[in-house]
Amino acid sequence: VSELPAPLRWRDGALEILDQRRLPGAEVWLRCATWRDVAEAVRTLAVRGAPAIGIAAAYGVALAAPGERSVAAAGLKAARPTAVNLAWAVDRALAAADPLREAEAVAAEEAARCEAIAAAGAALVPAGARALTICHTGALAAGGPGTALGVLVRAHREGRLREVVACETRPLLQGARLTMWECMRLGVPARLIVDGAAALLMRRGEVDLVMAGADRIAVNGDTANKIGTYALAVLARHHGLPFYVAAPGSTVDPAAADGGAIPVEERDPDEVLRIGAPAGARASNPAFDVTPAELITAWITERGVVRTPPLP
Amino acid sequence: VSELPAPLRWRDGALEILDQRRLPGAEVWLRCATWRDVAEAVRTLAVRGAPAIGIAAAYGVALAAPGERSVAAAGLKAARPTAVNLAWAVDRALAAADPLREAEAVAAEEAARCEAIAAAGAALVPAGARALTICHTGALAAGGPGTALGVLVRAHREGRLREVVACETRPLLQGARLTMWECMRLGVPARLIVDGAAALLMRRGEVDLVMAGADRIAVNGDTANKIGTYALAVLARHHGLPFYVAAPGSTVDPAAADGGAIPVEERDPDEVLRIGAPAGARASNPAFDVTPAELITAWITERGVVRTPPLP
Numbered sequence: 001v002s003e004l005p006a007p008l009r010w011r012d013g014a015l016e017i018l019d020q021r022r023l024p025g026a027e028v029w030l031r032c033a034t035w036r037d038v039a040e041a042v043r044t045l046a047v048r049g050a051p052a053i054g055i056a057a058a059y060g061v062a063l064a065a066p067g068e069r070s071v072a073a074a075g076l077k078a079a080r081p082t083a084v085n086l087a088w089a090v091d092r093a094l095a096a097a098d099p100l101r102e103a104e105a106v107a108a109e110e111a112a113r114c115e116a117i118a119a120a121g122a123a124l125v126p127a128g129a130r131a132l133t134i135c136h137t138g139a140l141a142a143g144g145p146g147t148a149l150g151v152l153v154r155a156h157r158e159g160r161l162r163e164v165v166a167c168e169t170r171p172l173l174q175g176a177r178l179t180m181w182e183c184m185r186l187g188v189p190a191r192l193i194v195d196g197a198a199a200l201l202m203r204r205g206e207v208d209l210v211m212a213g214a215d216r217i218a219v220n221g222d223t224a225n226k227i228g229t230y231a232l233a234v235l236a237r238h239h240g241l242p243f244y245v246a247a248p249g250s251t252v253d254p255a256a257a258d259g260g261a262i263p264v265e266e267r268d269p270d271e272v273l274r275i276g277a278p279a280g281a282r283a284s285n286p287a288f289d290v291t292p293a294e295l296i297t298a299w300i301t302e303r304g305v306v307r308t309p310p311l312p
Numbered sequence: 313v314s315e316l317p318a319p320l321r322w323r324d325g326a327l328e329i330l331d332q333r334r335l336p337g338a339e340v341w342l343r344c345a346t347w348r349d350v351a352e353a354v355r356t357l358a359v360r361g362a363p364a365i366g367i368a369a370a371y372g373v374a375l376a377a378p379g380e381r382s383v384a385a386a387g388l389k390a391a392r393p394t395a396v397n398l399a400w401a402v403d404r405a406l407a408a409a410d411p412l413r414e415a416e417a418v419a420a421e422e423a424a425r426c427e428a429i430a431a432a433g434a435a436l437v438p439a440g441a442r443a444l445t446i447c448h449t450g451a452l453a454a455g456g457p458g459t460a461l462g463v464l465v466r467a468h469r470e471g472r473l474r475e476v477v478a479c480e481t482r483p484l485l486q487g488a489r490l491t492m493w494e495c496m497r498l499g500v501p502a503r504l505i506v507d508g509a510a511a512l513l514m515r516r517g518e519v520d521l522v523m524a525g526a527d528r529i530a531v532n533g534d535t536a537n538k539i540g541t542y543a544l545a546v547l548a549r550h551h552g553l554p555f556y557v558a559a560p561g562s563t564v565d566p567a568a569a570d571g572g573a574i575p576v577e578e579r580d581p582d583e584v585l586r587i588g589a590p591a592g593a594r595a596s597n598p599a600f601d602v603t604p605a606e607l608i609t610a611w612i613t614e615r616g617v618v619r620t621p622p623l624p
Binding site for chain 2: 177191196197228231238275282286289
């Protein structure tokens with residue numbers, strides 16, 4: 001069994017981040033000695049994935065001088081608006097007497113949650129199944145084995161999963177760059193497709209289930225995740241396939257009654273435009289979408305598999 | 313009114329092709345002096361779009377020596393398997409006493425058909441509508457104004473269309489590169505999105521209809537088009553939006569009873585892998601999918617708008 005890649009490490013009084021923008025081409029550790037460095041790393045996606053940015057941000061609070069922690073907390077929370085783990089982990093570190101010890105606790109707890117998610121979710125994967133996934137939700141995106149991809153890796157190790165089918169996940173290609181890299185590193189058979197090919201594979205019977213992560217889950221179960229997830233949920237329903245969401249309980253936002261209360265981050269249009277469009281072209285670049293609860297077969301959290309929305 | 317960009321011209325005994333692989337960065341004309349040059353241009357997508365590759369291939373037959381025309385016809389037909397216009401236009405040129413004159417006739421007729429399609433289809437576009445489209449189906453892809461994009465350009469000129477929303481259309485980005493280029497050149501407001509964002513825009517009410525082209529239409533109405541089209545049809549149905557197919561009658565294949573009889577071209581996985589995946593990764597790269605007739609609101613051909621499958 002290959003070792004899980006880890007996105008973060010604490011070294012000599014600084015947080016070091018495995019720069020996910022450089023993967024799979026290079027493994028470069030980015031040293032963050034201040035909370036501003038951490039906020040910039042979160043904003044620019046050097047670290048990404050809802051659990052991982054929460055953990056990183058908790059360490060960010062620990063890097064701030066005591067008198068500066070409130071400012072740091074606000075700055076870290078503002079780095080990305082959609083994932084609720086970010087605010088949750090920052091608030092935990094801010095309220096603690098020792099933010100560094102609290103950040104370590106957040107990291108350890110998220111890792112344990114992801115282990116529990118993997119164990120609970122793997123039992124849902126039928127023998128010989130091919131699972132479609134989107135974005136990257138593995139070890140790099142979390143503490144421990146990850147969320148949706150952690151489930152699939154576990155199901156493969158248990159001898160049931162036949163293949164991961166990875167949507168490349170435009171515009172930032174987390175599926176192509178990170179899911180493929182992590183699957184290859186862990187010895188999990190994986191096949192890449194463009195996002196537009198998911199429907200054809202479902203129709204051909206080459207996909208048995210969809211497993212997605214989450215950036216924020218509303219109280220009614222509406223789930224925000226990477227742009228393109230909602231389309232997969234509609235397509236899964238159309239083809240009679242189960243659509244699962246795997247995420248730690250920290251992803252549930254008790255302040256969001258439904259998906260309408262979840263802010264969707266609009267990122268720089270240049271992320272879409274830069275690989276082909278003519279100069280001066282216009283683009284929209286929503287980074288997330290919200291899948292209504294009624295399209296979700298079940299949620300997988302560290303507390304198990306639930307067919308009604310998970311509690312905060 | 314800006315001039316429509318043309319994909320092909322006959323100069324000094326050779327077919328010149330505006331190399332669509334180089335757009336929008338550069339406007340380079342590729343000179344094809346032999347049928348093999350034309351077949352290579354079709355195979356490598358220097359010229360693409362179902363009507364345009366048919367016209368190009370008819371000229372390809374005209375470039376062959378009389379004793380070589382059968383071989384040329386077979387080679388040209390094999391260049392791409394999915395679009396039926398290719399075989400149809402090649403057979404016309406092959407059967408003609410003067411293949412060059414026949415190629416000119418095919419070009420003129422396809423242009424006239426596209427004009428008729430544009431006129432018929434534009435009437436379907438409500439005032440103020442925002443239309444989602446995929447791949448590139450404009451003048452560059454056809455004779456005349458194009459098919460689906462030709463309809464939308466015409467609807468804009470008639471004052472009804474508010475905006476084209478263009479799916480970038482991975483892996484080859486025909487939406488980003490060609491639809492955006494042609495819309496900007498013709499003064500049609502256009503906005504680019506990643507393919508995975510179509511569902512969110514539908515849910516937000518930012519799309520009023522989907523207008524797609526076709527590479528082959530079976531007798532029962534099942535329609536092959538660029539990979540990702542089938543997903544848009546499922547999503548349109550889910551959101552209660554009309555889904556239209558615009559294509560000349562030459563796209564209907566009387567030999568294909570239904571979509572199961574349409575070959576789907578599987579292209580080089582490197583087209584998917586080359587912008588991000590790790591070395592050695594596996595990919596599938598189906599270039600087309602088939603949308604079942606029951607998801608299509610209407611077909612628009614040169615004979616008008618029909619709600620039952622168009623006749624060959």
